[in-house]
Amino acid sequence: MSKPLWPAVSGAVARDLQVEVISNNLANANTNGFKKDSVEFKEYLSQTEKMSDLTVDIPRSPIKDKDLYPLDGRDQSFVIVNGTRTSMRTGGLKVTDNPLDVALNGPGFLEVATANGVRYTKAGALKLGADGRLMTSEGHPVLAKGEPGSDPASRYISLLGRDGSVHINDRGELYMNDTPVATLAVVEFADANLLRKTGGLYFENKDPGANPPQEATATPVRQGMLETSNVNPVEEIANLIRANRMFEQDLKAMKTVNEMLQKEVVDLGKL
């Protein structure tokens, strides 16, 4: 009798995770370079494996109606969260007129060197360090294009001792007073969904062998602009309302099961 309780519980747990993901999206609705996450659910049939070899003629237990009409476990299907997918859709472009702001208008990422290895980011609000090095606002050096496998430390971009105006063209080539300085390393991935978020607007490539960074071909660099968050507040609020209602329905199912159990225990005893 308590079995129908668990599908409802699984639903409530899945909705809970969805609300947490939505709350993170909305908290980052104004974060430039942020990519939203969405939750994917999947049906999980707990008894599929058990029911698939239903060829035994002699039942070992009293026959129930569901033995006559094999349900393949569909009466006991659970919902589980299959994954969170990061939408890599480009957000809006916002004009800032700051020469060190760059927006990547496509699927590409900037390469950044951190203490934990190379990370990738869409947040192009670049800064100058006291040593003249071009870096992200978290203080990690932005890398220039280089040979594959070369040491990131050899690819730092330094503007020290160069005065004047910075110009970055759509191929990411950085000029200081018409003198070429470096080319920003803009890379694309065959499957950007394999990247893992690490916070601070960085992405980590866990398996460079299977999903190597490739030279960008479809990502023009726009100077003086920033890419805004790709969170669509209308969509998020609608998902939030739906998740809330579905959660309430799951709880209602749990409540009903609870009442039925109560009837079994209390009312049957009165007979």
Add this chain to the structure above:
Amino acid sequence: MLKALNTSATGLEAQQANIDRIANDLANVNTDGYKRETTEFHDLMYETIKDPGGRQGAATVSPTGIQKGLGVKVGSAHKIFEQGSVKMTSNPYDLMIEGKGFIPVTLPNTGELVYTRTGNFKLDSQGRISLSNGALLEPPISVPGEASSVVITPSGEVKAVTAQGEQAIGQIQLAQFINPQGLLAVGNNFYKSTPASGQAQTLVPGEGGTGTILQGALETSNVNVANSMIEMIGAQRAYEMNTRVMSVADKMLEATTNVVR
């Protein structure tokens, strides 16, 4: 749900910081030499339940992982040193910098060296060129009492005009920084150098990227009122959305508690 409550709280905090910054910008819309600020947000850590690309079994790789973000933080709030527009004042001691430099001054009490973009100088009781709060131009320049007028050239030469003709009395210097966004704003339109800004390079106006000096003019605040208003609307709406998430998370918690009653 408790996590969603905390996550939306980080959103509220970030938007609060954003509104505070916009309020300060708008309050200084008429402050000569004021530089507007910008607030940058970064996402916080992620809780990884399942790694994207992780092995799920023989020859099966999960195409997506499960990651829960924990909210947002203010990543950086810094000044934008965009040139403000020119306001002609015809006051001979009003100096405007057309370029990226800063005027070095020493504070009256501590003698500390600070930098400013606001050049509304006056003469103090001893004839020294100083700001209204007593900060002296560095190096100090005194104007002789018999001078009928003072001429300051674009390259910072200060000349006193007396009955005997023009006489050079000093040279104004400008400081420039590798990373002006790393300067520490200490109020009264003053900035202090920090390890992030780098050491000040003191140059004659016109050298390097310091820019030239314009006498009888002031640089107005570079706050753009229309932009600030739009940012304010955005921040307010984002704040409201986060409160909505908070109330939904609260409702869900309440409903959960009420299942068993």
